[in-house]
Amino acid sequence: MFFLDVISRVVHVATAITLVGGSAFIFFVLMPAWGGLAENARQDLIAAVQGRWKRFVHGGIALFLLSGFYNYFRAMPAHQGDGPYHALVGTKILIALVVFFLASALVGRGRATERIRQGRRFWLGTMLLLAAVIVAISGYVKIR
Numbered sequence: 001m002f003f004l005d006v007i008s009r010v011v012h013v014a015t016a017i018t019l020v021g022g023s024a025f026i027f028f029v030l031m032p033a034w035g036g037l038a039e040n041a042r043q044d045l046i047a048a049v050q051g052r053w054k055r056f057v058h059g060g061i062a063l064f065l066l067s068g069f070y071n072y073f074r075a076m077p078a079h080q081g082d083g084p085y086h087a088l089v090g091t092k093i094l095i096a097l098v099v100f101f102l103a104s105a106l107v108g109r110g111r112a113t114e115r116i117r118q119g120r121r122f123w124l125g126t127m128l129l130l131a132a133v134i135v136a137i138s139g140y141v142k143i144r
Contacts, residue, residue, distance in 0.1 A: 005074060012067035019060040019103070020131045022053065027124045054107035061100050068096070085141055092137040095130050102127040 030049065034042050072089060079085040102123050105113035116123050 001074075005071075008067045008070045008074075011063055012071060015060045015063045015067070016131075016135070018056065019064075020128070020135075022056060023103070023124060023128055023131070026053070027121070027128055031121060031124075050107050057103045057107050061103065064096065064100070068093070085144075088137050088141050092134050092141075095134050095137075099127050099130050099134070102130075 026049070034045050037045065072093075102116065105116040106120060106123060106127075108117070
């Protein structure tokens with residue numbers, strides 16, 4: 001089980017690095033750079049990036065769910081009766097579900113989430129802030 005525990009942890013952290021890092025790149029580098037482009041060029045760039053990025057987002061969400069629940073169930077015996085631990089991890093999971101929704105909406109094509117894509121800068125920034133909260137909670141529960 002130790003080998004599987006290590007693999008699961010590495011997959012979880014590597015997925016976080018990839019998705020949060022990629023989202024930060026889009027927010028801090030790519031979005032300001034595409035601001036100076038002509039509308040047609042900007043829309044073409046957004047479509048191209050979104051088409052490739054959504055594969056990472058969808059695959060990453062799947063990896064997060066698999067590795068996250070595995071890690072949680074493996075940690076449960078060590079935290080039996082530890083209310084604060086479960087409250088914090090539960091909060092982290094709920095925030096993660098919001099982040100998953102926003103990430104999916106930002107790379108989606110559905111009409112129901114079009115308003116989120118129109119406010120891409122705000123929602124991507126919100127998603128990054130929530131991801132930072134998740135990282136903070138994770139760091140705290142890991143060392144407490």
